Amino acid sequence: MIIRELIEKIEGEAELDFTFNEGKIEDVQINFGFYRGMEEILEGRDARDALVITPRVCGICNHAHLITAVKAIENGYENAGLKVALSPKAKAIREFTLSCELMQNHMTWFYMTILPQLEKLTGEISTQNYALKASYFSSTVTKAMSIFSGQWPHSSYAVPGGVTCDPSYVDVMQAENLIDECIRFFEEMLTGLSFEKYLSLNSLSSLGSVEGDLGKALWLIDKNEMAEAGQSHDRFIVLGDSVLAKPGKAQATKVSNVALRYVEESVQTGTTAKAVSYKQKLYEAGPLARAIVGKEPLVKSLHKRYKDSIFTRVFARVHEVATLLVQSKKLLNALQLDEPSCTLGKMLEAVDFEGEAAVEAARGSLIHKTSVKEGKIENYEIIVPTQWNLSHGNEKEEGVAVKAMVGSKTIQDATFIFRTFDICSVCTTQ
Amino acid sequence: MASQKKLKLLWLQSITCNGNTHSFLNYPDLATLLSYFEFVYHPVIETPYTIEEVAKGKLECDILILEGSFREEGFTRGRVEVSKIFTAYAKRAKHIISAGTCATFGGIFKAYDPEYISGFIFDGEERTARYETYASKLISLPGCPIHPKWLSYVLMMLLKEKPIPIDELHRPQELYGITVHTGCTRNEYFEWKIDSKGFGLKEGCLFYEQGCQGPYTRGSCNKILWNDTSSKTIVGTPCFGCTEPSFPKRALYSTKTNMGIPATMPLGVPRRAYLTVTGIAKSFKIKRFEERIITYDH
Amino acid sequence: MKIAEKKALKRESIIQTALQLFSSKGFHKTTIPDIAKKLHMSVGNLYNYFSSKDILAKEIIKYTSNVLGEEIREVNMLEISAREKIRKIVALYFRMAERHPERIEYFLRVYLANREVFNDGCEGMTCVSGFVTEIMIFFDDGVSSGELRDQDFFSAFGLFMGYLGGMVFLKGEEMLTKDIGQYTDDISLNIYAALKA
Known part of the structure; x- marks a missing residue:
């Protein structure tokens, strides 16, 4: 029996065809609709136009697209023999603004997807306005970011050689204050613990002291007996370099090296989304992957007990906010404003080049590849994180999200598992 | 309420x-x-x-x-x-x-x-x-x-x-009766026709080289600030004209010029008037606009 | 005639006369009494119009620049190709050199040679913007129609105006073997060849 279910509020929508056998889900076909043609829109444009066009792939991870696009151009310049050396200041500012986007994404997802869906699933409906909590955190953290990036969404402030902003210490102070406000939110709303206390948690058992909305979510997952649900291949990939993890892949917790050239994209039938694999194997991308590859102790301790279940996956995403808050403070504190913001002059002579880059976006590794002839884009390829998690799989194995859903008894359980991957429909149908 | x-x-x-x-x-x-x-x-x-x-x-x-x-x-x-x-x-x-x-x-x-x-x-x-x-x-x-x-x-x-x-x-x-140029922190540099010497500087106007469309784009981005704090041009990013029916134009990070003269004039300004003012404004070297606003000593 | 109109006419005649004297005798050798004498007016009255010789010198350059700018403006308004406009600008410039040699002489021999007089108040293009603006418009139109090659403004401006100024200088030195107007075709062609896309 196949049941088709429309999933909405995943930055767009998708249709899932669930195949049931003996009361359990046996297979899931994931279908995304309309293709928007972003890669074609870029063809024939100036190489740098990608910095304005690609953020418009996605209203929620636009900044990751910007950072990936600029790194792909810089990689192309280097391949063409032009040295690109960013100042530590420019690197740190990029890292900071991208971290802010990750944090807004995670909290928006947690409050607007996970908590309401969990409440529906468990019948524990509260009168809380989670959207307003999400909005408060998100508008605070994007304000901190906009001090440097000018705005969110859709900034284009990263340019080859650095960033366009030239902040003062007044700006830095304002950003630091806003990050402190995010920490206060993390303490009072999310965990009910002082930030210091939260950061000292080091084991699964110590998680019992977590209260607040995170405590509630973990309790609801556990109450619904879903803590072990949603396990997949237990295989993770991180292709971008960030404050969270160095690039690498992991089978369970065994970490090894990666190289972009082994990433393959292929067309799938019945959907506009392309599949993506690494050496023909499917990997989970995103915060859980970063925590495992980056050997984050607390997530590893959950993983030891629950593997790559939704419990670990949900926790890893929220926990990443804590790590990013710590890193953000460090990045801001270390900024030396007398360093140049941009080290490349306005006239660039590299007209023919091929460049590629991978960046850790909120949902996982994002890849851009640009081929430029006579200064114009000849070909542009974008591989988005959701493709990693939602590929259907191949003859040998099921896709990551598909495998996680297989075995569920109800569509409600399965779609909740689906949503723990933080699906982005618009990215997937770029 | x-x-x-x-x-x-x-x-x-x-x-x-x-x-x-x-x-x-x-x-x-x-x-x-x-x-x-x-x-x-x-x-x-x-x-x-x-x-x-x-x-x-x-x-x-x-x-x-x-x-x-x-x-x-x-x-x-x-x-x-x-x-x-x-x-x-x-x-x-x-x-x-x-x-x-x-x-x-x-x-x-x-x-x-x-x-x-x-x-x-x-x-x-x-x-x-x-x-x-x-x-x-x-x-x-x-x-x-x-x-x-x-x-x-x-x-x-x-x-x-x-x-x-x-x-x-x-x-x-x-919201759209003014241009994005209105309220831009770089207005003094526009007045005196001083272009930014590159990206990543507080100083200089982005209209002459960096592709800024602020003077002919309708919008209140520099009056009603983004995320209650900033805007593209404040952080040195050119305005890309995103409120206009023509968005997105091409070659967004460089100004289309004809022999150094911006191809698109500020909204409603006759070219002859603009060029007269430009020629005169450019004739003066004003020390303050040639200098960095902040100098960090070590 | 109203008083204001009379005064404007008088002002213009002072400019015309001073222009001739400055161009022929040189700026420093011409005095305010010389100019007043030629106009049959008192020195005191002349000072009512221009309070110093330097100010008069600056007004003259603005005046000549505007006259030339007006003529180029008429060419700019025509619906013709850049090539034809070049021909017309060269022709009007040489015509001016023949009919009013003092205007161009003034530019070459007074304005460019006595920068200390003009530095305060006539910096850069402030006093010549009347004609420079029209040259900018000519270039801008030519490049946007695709007929002229995009390049730095000054490389094109120097080629165009430097060339014409040089020819008028040669004429003033009586070096040219033909009437300057007879060079119009060749010079127009040379300028066009150098500027075309």
Whole structure:
């Protein structure tokens, strides 16, 4: 029996065809609709136009697209023999603004997807306005970011050689204050613990002291007996370099090296989304992957007990906010404003080049590849994180999200598992 | 706070990136605003109806908010063609707000299939056949994305039944009567025609080399700041003209010039007048504008 | 005639006379009494119009620049190709050199040679913007129509105006073997060849 279910509020929508056998889900076909043609829109444009066009792939991870696009151009310049050396200041500012986007994404997802869906699933409906909590955190953290990036969404402030902003210490102070406000939110709303206390948690058992909305979510997952649900291949990939993890892949917790050239994209039938694999194997991308590859102790301790279940996956995403808050403070504190913001002059002579880059976006590794002839884009390829998690799989194995859903008894359980991957429909149908 | 009956909002999407949705969600005064309205449907906020229920076209709504580029056929929401859903609610709603450049003019996604993709009521700056039917209800809020305060202003004016002065493209004059140049922190450099010596500097105007379209782009980005704090030009990024029917133009990080003369003049300024002023302003070397604003000593 | 109009006419005649004297005798060798004498007016009255010789010198350059700018402006307004406009600008410039040699002489021998007089108040293009603006418009139109090659403004401006100024200088030195007007075709062609896309 196949049941088709429309999933909405995943930055767009998708249709899932669930195949049931003996009361359990046996297979899931994931279908995304309309293709928007972003890669074609870029063809024939100036190489740098990608910095304005690609953020418009996605209203929620636009900044990751910007950072990936600029790194792909810089990689192309280097391949063409032009040295690109960013100042530590420019690197740190990029890292900071991208971290802010990750944090807004995670909290928006947690409050607007996970908590309401969990409440529906468990019948524990509260009168809380989670959207307003999400909005408060998100508008605070994007304000901190906009001090440097000018705005969110859709900034284009990263340019080859650095960033366009030239902040003062007044700006830095304002950003630091806003990050402190995010920490206060993390303490009072999310965990009910002082930030210091939260950061000292080091084991699964110590998680019992977590209260607040995170405590509630973990309790609801556990109450619904879903803590072990949603396990997949237990295989993770991180292709971008960030404050969270160095690039690498992991089978369970065994970490090894990666190289972009082994990433393959292929067309799938019945959907506009392309599949993506690494050496023909499917990997989970995103915060859980970063925590495992980056050997984050607390997530590893959950993983030891629950593997790559939704419990670990949900926790890893929220926990990443804590790590990013710590890193953000460090990045801001270390900024030396007398360093140049941009080290490349306005006239660039590299007209023919091929460049590629991978960046850790909120949902996982994002890849851009640009081929430029006579200064114009000849070909542009974008591989988005959701493709990693939602590929259907191949003859040998099921896709990551598909495998996680297989075995569920109800569509409600399965779609909740689906949503723990933080699906982005618009990215997937770029 | 809100005592009167709440107005019903219906937020529908077609071909979009969700940028307007998320921009709106980042509105610091969202709680206050939402106390006056209720969402029948919103693309990410929890709302009482599913998209499939909405797609039947039978729900009540006062204000229809549209996001995304429009095409007559081939794009569905809740398994129904968006053209059917949009039309159904465009008829029912008392007001229609096109939120963002895509919904207003066609925007970035129009570039993929210019013949079939447009805004709902305008195609670029041309009126579509739907114009006559819906013009009386329409408020255009172009911008990629919209600023949440722009939308908030329109919603509150509609709530209070106060008139909103608009221009020929139905854009509120309060928001689009000025250019992005208005209020830019680099205005002194524009006055004296001093270009920025590159990206990443506080000093210099971005109109001469870096492609800034601020002087001829309608919008209040430097009056109503983004995320309540900044703007593109403040942080040294050129304005890309994202509120205009022509968005996105090409070669966005460089100014098109003819023998060093900007090819596009500031809005409404005759070229002869501009060049006369330019020639004179450029004749003076003013030390303050040649120097860094802040010097860090070690 | 109203008083204001009379005064404007008088002002212009002072400029014309001073222009001739400055161009022929040189700026430093010409005195205010010389100019007043030639105009049959009192020195005191002349000072009512221009309070110093330096100010008069600056007004003259603005005046000549505007006269030339007006003529180029008329060419700019025509619906003709850049090539034809070059021909017309060269022709009007040489015509001016023949009919009013003092205007161009003034530019070459007074304005460019006595920078200390003009530095305060006539910096850069402030006093010559009347004609420089029209040359900018000519270039801008030519490049946007695709007929002229995009390049730095000054490389094109120097080629165009330096060339014409050089020819008038040669004429003033009586080096040219033909009437300057007879060079119009060749010079127009040379300029066009150098500027075309």
